Amino acid sequence: MYKRKTIQESVRVPPEHLGENLEESVTEGLKAETEGNIDPEVGVVLAIEEVNSVEGGEIEPEDAGVHYDVEYSALVFEPELHEVVFGEVVDVTSFGAFIRIGPFDGLCHVSQVMDEYVNHDEENGMLVSEENQFTLEDGDVVTARIIAVSLGKEDTNKINLTMRQPGLGKEEWVEQYEEEQEAEDEEGEE
Incomplete structure (x- = not known):
């Protein structure tokens, strides 16, 4: 079934996007990391609709990107039993x-x-x-x-x-x- 879901997770913004508009950088990072991926809890993320909140901004060892905790709305396809x-x-x-x-x-x-x-x-x-x-x-x-x-x-x-x-x-x-x-x-x- 097609659904709109609010999802919370961490997203990596690559170093080439640092210094740009944060919301746009996070949206592009989400699209690159999640669109088309299958998650047993969510289904298939078809499209990122809107970034609702961005928090944090942590750098992990040996990674030049910055990781943000985000909440976003996405269009997903989640097949349900008996549907x-x-x-x-x-x-x-x-x-x-x-x-x-x-x-x-x-x-x-x-x-x-x-x-x-x-x-x-x-x-x-x-x-x-x-x-x-x-x-x-x-x-x-x-x-x-x-x-x-x-x-x-x-x-x-x-x-x-x-x-x-x-x-x-x-x-x-x-x-x-x-x-x-x-x-x-x-x-x-x-």
Whole structure:
């Protein structure tokens, strides 16, 4: 989920920026050090919006830069367990589909793509269900739910997704499911 967060941390201002406007130097230091980085507590820092406060100014041994304690506002992307996300399929393999959600690619394992048995059509680069002949291929837009998140642990970032629940998957799958439910409801009323 995209969020605005207030973050407190230390930032290094390199020596070439000393003597310039402090807030601008700190902002540039923050951008260089944090934008695009993954923090298990915060998610991915996408953009520094505003520096709220700057304190300190310590010099560390063998470092010509100055370190400041700062509080700043940032736009972040933090995937949350059970969150429903929209994404685009960017790769289909025999073991599942990689779906781009924000700055991450999550894996929807072949067992989590749909309730039906799914085969990998390697020649056409798609997953195909046996019963309804539903397909999933690169470029498809889908709705999925996050079922596992592991960020910043041992330099690996993993997001696992599912599309097996009602209302998830490709739009055509959802529409067919809803039509089938309506037909069952009408039969039940007779």
